[in-house]
Amino acid sequence: VPLTSVSIDEQITYLKKGLADLIREEDLRERLIQAEKTGRPLRVKAGFDPTAPDLHLGHTVLLRKMKHFQDLGHRVIFLIGDNTGLIGDPSGRNTTRPPMTREEIDKNAETYKAQVFKILDPEKTEVRFNSEWLEPMRFADIIRLCSKYTVARVMERDDFTKRFKDGTPIFIHELLYPLAQGYDSVMLECDVEMGGTDQRFNLLVGRELQRDSGQPPQIVATVPLLEGTDGVEKMSKSKGNYIGITEPPKVIFRKVMGISDTLMWRYWELLTDKSLAEIAAMKAEEPMEVKMRLARQIVSDFHSSAAADQAQLDFQHEVREGAAPTDMETVRLPGDIGNSLPKILVVAGLADSRTDAERKIKAGAVEIDGNRHIGLMVAISANGAVFRVGKKWKRIEPQA
Amino acid sequence: VPLTSVSIDEQITYLKKGLADLIREEDLRERLIQAEKTGRPLRVKAGFDPTAPDLHLGHTVLLRKMKHFQDLGHRVIFLIGDNTGLIGDPSGRNTTRPPMTREEIDKNAETYKAQVFKILDPEKTEVRFNSEWLEPMRFADIIRLCSKYTVARVMERDDFTKRFKDGTPIFIHELLYPLAQGYDSVMLECDVEMGGTDQRFNLLVGRELQRDSGQPPQIVATVPLLEGTDGVEKMSKSKGNYIGITEPPKVIFRKVMGISDTLMWRYWELLTDKSLAEIAAMKAEEPMEVKMRLARQIVSDFHSSAAADQAQLDFQHEVREGAAPTDMETVRLPGDIGNSLPKILVVAGLADSRTDAERKIKAGAVEIDGNRHIGLMVAISANGAVFRVGKKWKRIEPQA
Numbered sequence: 001v002p003l004t005s006v007s008i009d010e011q012i013t014y015l016k017k018g019l020a021d022l023i024r025e026e027d028l029r030e031r032l033i034q035a036e037k038t039g040r041p042l043r044v045k046a047g048f049d050p051t052a053p054d055l056h057l058g059h060t061v062l063l064r065k066m067k068h069f070q071d072l073g074h075r076v077i078f079l080i081g082d083n084t085g086l087i088g089d090p091s092g093r094n095t096t097r098p099p100m101t102r103e104e105i106d107k108n109a110e111t112y113k114a115q116v117f118k119i120l121d122p123e124k125t126e127v128r129f130n131s132e133w134l135e136p137m138r139f140a141d142i143i144r145l146c147s148k149y150t151v152a153r154v155m156e157r158d159d160f161t162k163r164f165k166d167g168t169p170i171f172i173h174e175l176l177y178p179l180a181q182g183y184d185s186v187m188l189e190c191d192v193e194m195g196g197t198d199q200r201f202n203l204l205v206g207r208e209l210q211r212d213s214g215q216p217p218q219i220v221a222t223v224p225l226l227e228g229t230d231g232v233e234k235m236s237k238s239k240g241n242y243i244g245i246t247e248p249p250k251v252i253f254r255k256v257m258g259i260s261d262t263l264m265w266r267y268w269e270l271l272t273d274k275s276l277a278e279i280a281a282m283k284a285e286e287p288m289e290v291k292m293r294l295a296r297q298i299v300s301d302f303h304s305s306a307a308a309d310q311a312q313l314d315f316q317h318e319v320r321e322g323a324a325p326t327d328m329e330t331v332r333l334p335g336d337i338g339n340s341l342p343k344i345l346v347v348a349g350l351a352d353s354r355t356d357a358e359r360k361i362k363a364g365a366v367e368i369d370g371n372r373h374i375g376l377m378v379a380i381s382a383n384g385a386v387f388r389v390g391k392k393w394k395r396i397e398p399q400a
Numbered sequence: 401v402p403l404t405s406v407s408i409d410e411q412i413t414y415l416k417k418g419l420a421d422l423i424r425e426e427d428l429r430e431r432l433i434q435a436e437k438t439g440r441p442l443r444v445k446a447g448f449d450p451t452a453p454d455l456h457l458g459h460t461v462l463l464r465k466m467k468h469f470q471d472l473g474h475r476v477i478f479l480i481g482d483n484t485g486l487i488g489d490p491s492g493r494n495t496t497r498p499p500m501t502r503e504e505i506d507k508n509a510e511t512y513k514a515q516v517f518k519i520l521d522p523e524k525t526e527v528r529f530n531s532e533w534l535e536p537m538r539f540a541d542i543i544r545l546c547s548k549y550t551v552a553r554v555m556e557r558d559d560f561t562k563r564f565k566d567g568t569p570i571f572i573h574e575l576l577y578p579l580a581q582g583y584d585s586v587m588l589e590c591d592v593e594m595g596g597t598d599q600r601f602n603l604l605v606g607r608e609l610q611r612d613s614g615q616p617p618q619i620v621a622t623v624p625l626l627e628g629t630d631g632v633e634k635m636s637k638s639k640g641n642y643i644g645i646t647e648p649p650k651v652i653f654r655k656v657m658g659i660s661d662t663l664m665w666r667y668w669e670l671l672t673d674k675s676l677a678e679i680a681a682m683k684a685e686e687p688m689e690v691k692m693r694l695a696r697q698i699v700s701d702f703h704s705s706a707a708a709d710q711a712q713l714d715f716q717h718e719v720r721e722g723a724a725p726t727d728m729e730t731v732r733l734p735g736d737i738g739n740s741l742p743k744i745l746v747v748a749g750l751a752d753s754r755t756d757a758e759r760k761i762k763a764g765a766v767e768i769d770g771n772r773h774i775g776l777m778v779a780i781s782a783n784g785a786v787f788r789v790g791k792k793w794k795r796i797e798p799q800a
Contacts (some may be wrong), residue, residue, distance in 0.1 A: 083539060090547035135539060137538070138535060139542065140490075142576070145573050146575075150570060152567070169550040169551075170552065171551070172546035172549050172554065172575055309614070
């Protein structure tokens with residue numbers, strides 16, 4: 001979409017979709033008008049941590065909003081905060097966060113690019129490193145930067161307020177990070193800075209430092225933190241509720257199909273370009289169908305539509321094949337049968353003979369409670385277990 | 401006094417005299433013993449502001465205590481905080497504090513030296529500039545330094561606590577200064593740091609940063625802030641209650657003679673090498689005599705004993721000439737005399753005629769309450785006034 005083909009109101013609607021905060025809409029409107037008039041695209045920044053280039057869908061909420069600016073002809077700055085990465089844990093107390101080398105940072109930057117350019121348009125993206133301007137700073141420069149901001153104001157940040165109240169130590173260097181981030185905006189002459197809602201305070205600092213430097217203050221746009229597949233906690237690798245964008249198509253497809261219907265609508269809003277009106281219209285359809293389309297869409301974004309087709313086929317096949325019949329026969333084992341799996345299979349009618357049973361086990365054809373079983377011994381719990389051998393299903397229960 | 405000729409107890413007594421704080425005496429004792437054993441002199445630092453090289457007696461309290469360490473064979477580091485001087489007012493809000501140039505700082509350093517070497521032994525003094533280690537610091541180094549200290553601890557500093565409570569802004573760079581000062585001690589491997597009582601907190605930060613760097617924490621020794629000639633406020637140029645060490649001998653002598661007897665004992669303690677026992681013994685003498693000796697001593701310190709002799713002679717001459725007689729005649733003026741000074745002089749018998757009175761006024765021979773009066777009109781307050789014309793003195797009182 002070229003800069004001028006869409007009305008300003010439509011542009012605003014497009015950019016606002018899914019945002020948590022927009023400070024301020026009037027300023028954004030004015031700057032979009034200005035951009036249209038002068039043909040100068042807006043400069044839209046977001047900062048990324050150099051240590052974590054393994055992206056999941058949670059990260060793509062932000063990237064997708066950045067891409068929306070690109071859709072309207074603007075320029076995105078993908079800023080890698082390498083200077084802080086080079087420091088590691090500055091106190092040296094945390095040995096699990098050693099300083100990164102220049103090589104590691106560059107390698108991570110390449111990994112980032114390979115991933116983010118699945119969403120962002122490389123032609124309209126600048127990849128920058130903040131060491132470019134932070135590294136040459138001297139004591140005097142940092143003093144000057146710090147003199148622009150008061151302790152009281154930094155302490156207003158939600159987490160600082162809480163920690164100060166609780167008596168949890170806040171180290172002085174932590175106050176410097178928001179200032180450094182704001183200084184990045186000054187150096188990059190940003191029109192817009194984006195981030196998660198947890199970045200709101202830091203983004204606002206940028207506005208003030210820009211004002212102080214005689215620049216118009218940047219527009220601040222935050223995106224909500226995406227819930228993970230459990231629909232409860234924020235998506236995060238460590239919580240295991242994530243969908244990684246480099247995961248295989250089949251895995252992504254299955255994970256999307258596993259989310260709740262409620263969460264699905266949120267994913268439509270935050271993870272696709274569909275307008276709110278289009279999403280509202282889909283609510284009349286069969287949810288499973290709509291969720292399948294979402295899963296296809298997400299796989300297409302990070303792999304291809306062919307991969308999405310295949311992932312859907314695989315999923316449907318598995319579902320058709322893999323679903324346990326509702327009318328399954330229950331077999332109660334005799335008390336003296338012991339733990340021999342071949343014996344159990346014969347007794348349950350799942351194999352013709354011990355030899356047949358052993359062959360089937362060896363071939364991987366025996367599943368117990370959904371897991372392939374390859375050993376010759378098995379312990380059946382008091383609750384019993386679901387056995388599947390080929391297309392035959394039995395519920396097996398031990399002698400009471 | 402060489403390092404070893406005095407017992408440790410005597411050394412401690414000598415060094416402790418006049419101190420406000422000593423943290424901690426046991427550590428000082430141990431380090432003095434160590435110095436004696438190894439022959440390695442202690443390193444005793446004090447920091448000075450590069451902007452104010454015009455010293456008054458208030459500054460010499462500290463310099464004199466530093467000299468006491470030199471008397472016992474130790475090494476003094478006269479540290480000029482030039483890095484902050486090069487910054488000026490970092491916020492740029494205060495145009496009266498522009499950044500200093502390297503040349504100005506070097507010139508001030510020379511002025512400092514010319515003055516402080518009247519007290520300190522140049523052979524046992526290092527003059528250092530903290531830009532030596534602060535200037536090469538990078539963003540990463542400063543982050544690392546700041547990570548050694550928490551916001552809560554810096555905010556414990558008396559003036560910060562007060563300002564935070566009052567809502568008076570504290571700018572973030574102000575938190576960096578105590579850390580930089582403590583870092584100076586690490587870089588200089590100080591055994592002792594000295595300063596005014598207002599520096600206590602900053603000096604204690606040095607102890608912690610040294611401990612963190614694997615150095616034994618410095619001993620902190622603070623000196624009280626010297627009261628000015630009024631005996632009430634801290635000596636300061638702006639309050640006009642100071643005695644500058646470069647003032648002429650006569651001026652210094654007269655200013656010392658003008659202080660109260662109470663303040664005199666404090667000056668003996670803080671501005672001379674006399675022991676507390678010697679000072680106690682002097683309390684039996686005539687105070688005016690003792691004060692005269694103090695004035696001679698101080699002039700000798702900053703000029704010479706010949707200059708002190710002359711200043712004393714000048715002072716005594718002035719006093720003999722200038723002192724009002726105790727048996728002065730009182731004249732009560734007639735009610736209708738008005739404000740004409742010539743008329744008053746004639747009535748009081750201080751002039752032969754109106755013409756004689758006008759001539760005397762014009763010649764500057766008329767003093768009222770110690771001030772020369774050259775106008776022809778005068779208002780006498782209800783309390784009256786002391787008139788002096790040549791060697792004639794009269795107390796003049798208005799009609800009741």
